[in-house]
Amino acid sequence: MSAAQYYVEHYRALALPDEHLPWLRRLREEARSRFSVGGFPSPREEEWKYTNVAALEKKLFVPTVGAPAGAADTNALARLRLExxxxxxxxxxxYSAEHSVTADLPEGVIATSLANALEQYPDRIEGLFNQAVPEEAHGFIAFTTAYFRDGAFVHMPAGKVLDKPLQVIHFSTRPDGLAVTRNLIALEQNAGAGIVETYAGAGDSSYLTASVTEISVGENSGLQHYKLQSETVKGYHFGGIYAREARSARFRQHHLAFGGLLARTEIHAQLGHGAECELDGLFLATGRRHLDTQTLIHHRAPCGTSRETYRGIAGDRARGVFSGRIVVHPEAQKTDAEMSNRNLLLSEDAEIDSKPQLEIHADDVKCAHGVTVGQLDPEAVFYLESRGVDEPTARNMLTFAFANEMVEKIRLSSLKKLVQDELLSFLPQSDIRKDWL
Structure with a gap:
């Protein structure tokens, strides 16, 4: 039995929150039909040539039926929480209401589970759902549409600004479990928020997380969005972040990938007139990890500005992938776009594939991109050794410095501390002290 057949068979057993919503049942049925025919993406598809998910055909994961059977590790959740x-x-x-904190949200702000929101705000959800995902949705997007049971729904009314961050934590507890979610985030005009998505799991269990986040940033609104992917060493992860920006909107996204045996995140943005988009990212792959980041920015209107800065580190026998694409449409005159990707290899067996792309269909634009893949500078290592630092510590210090330039761009101090702790835990025999930071 193929993976697609297996999951289609389980489809009928799921309690899905759409019985009273014909539009959602129709979308699910169409998605399930596409997935049953095409299954998960294949390396034969150009955008998946570096990432083979054939392992998901061999290892079949069990969807959550009814209420979750696992109990969340409160200590693990406490470690993930932002102060x-x-x-x-x-x-x-x-959704776990007992572990969530939503008291004292500003009046009019909605932050709840998507399943609850489908009951309370179905018309609002219909206007947002499936609006930002690519028209040619691949197998994972179809999979999440067909199988999601829950997710986060965040709605910011016009003029509202959050004075502290909202964190969305996705935590997996079941060995061989399947967690599928869809998240919707919408900011009306002149609104502002900082939202952090965190993905993690218990112990060293194997599981599959598939999550799609759709974002709508209204006119003259600003969203700082962070994603920390810290799945277990045997976890599988697919995440998609798809944003639409209205006129003069500002979208800043910071992606941090440290976990998972096989993990891929897509980040797409569509810019309106005068919109700004900043994408920052860091991945650190060790052991046998395979970490893949794909970005796509569509400049669809004049005077848009975008900046991309990504760094990757791979050691042992790990593999990293970065593919960044900027498309400037014919009507997007006065576009200003830059992309930078720097990568560091820590061993001879590690590999990083980088593919920056510019696709320009307008003539009055300013666009540039650059990419490097290299190893630690031997002279820099020698310089530290000459001042009494042993070689492993010297290499760790230089690796940390390379990565920490991206961590320093995080504007939330509590998240920055959490990420630095994650980063230090990956450096073997590290003698770097926290009080140096």
């Missing part, structure tokens, strides 16, 4: 933040917590893909 002073509101939170929506999902355990094995299902």
């Amino acid at each position: 002073g933040a509101w939170s929506l917590v999902f355990v094995d893909g299902i």
Whole structure:
């Protein structure tokens, strides 16, 4: 039995929140039909040539039926929580009210589970759902549309600004479990928010997380969006972040990938007139990890500005992938776009594939991109050794410095501390002290 057949068979057993919504049932049925025919993406598809998900055909994961059977590790959740933040917590893909913190949200702000929102705000959801994902949706997007049971719904009314971050935690507890979620984030005009998505799991279990986040940033609104992917060493992860920006909107996204045996995140943005987009990212792959980041920015209107800065580190026998594409459409005159990707190899067996792309269909634009893949500078290592630092510590210090330039761009101090702790845990025999930072 193929993976597609297996999941189609399980489809009927799921309690899905769409019985009273014909439009959602129709979307699910169309998605399930596409997935049953095409299955998960193949390396034969150009955008998946570096990432083979054939392992998902061999290892079949069990969807959550009914309430989650696993209990969230409160200590693990405490480690993931950001100090002073509101939170929506999902355990094995299902909202956990007991672990969430939503008291004292500003009046009019909605932060709840998508399943609840489909009951309370179905018309609002219909206007947002499936609006930002690519028209030619691949197998994973079809999969999430067909199988999601829950996710986060965040709505910011016009003029509202959050004075502290909102964290959305997705935590997996079940070995061989499947957690599928869809998240919707919408800011009306002149609104502002900082939202952090965090993905992690318990122990060293193997599981599959598939999550799609759709974002709508209204006119003259600003969203700082962070994603921390810290799945277990045996976890599988697919994440998609798809944003639409209205006139003069500002979208800043920071992607941090440290976990998972096989993990891929897509980040797409569509810019309106005068919109600004900043994409920053860092991945650190060790062991046998395979970490893939794909970005796509569509400049669809004049006077848009975009900046991309990504760094990757790969050691042992790990593999990293970065593919960044900027498309400037004919009507997008006065576009200003830059992309930079720098990568560091820590061993001879590690590999990083980088593919920057500019596709320009307008003549009055300013666009540039650059990419490097290299190793630690031997002279820099020698310089530290000559001052009494042993070689492993010297290499760790230089690696940390390379990565920390991206970590320093995080504007939330509590998240920056959490990420630095994650980064230090990956450096073997590290003698770097926290009080140096």
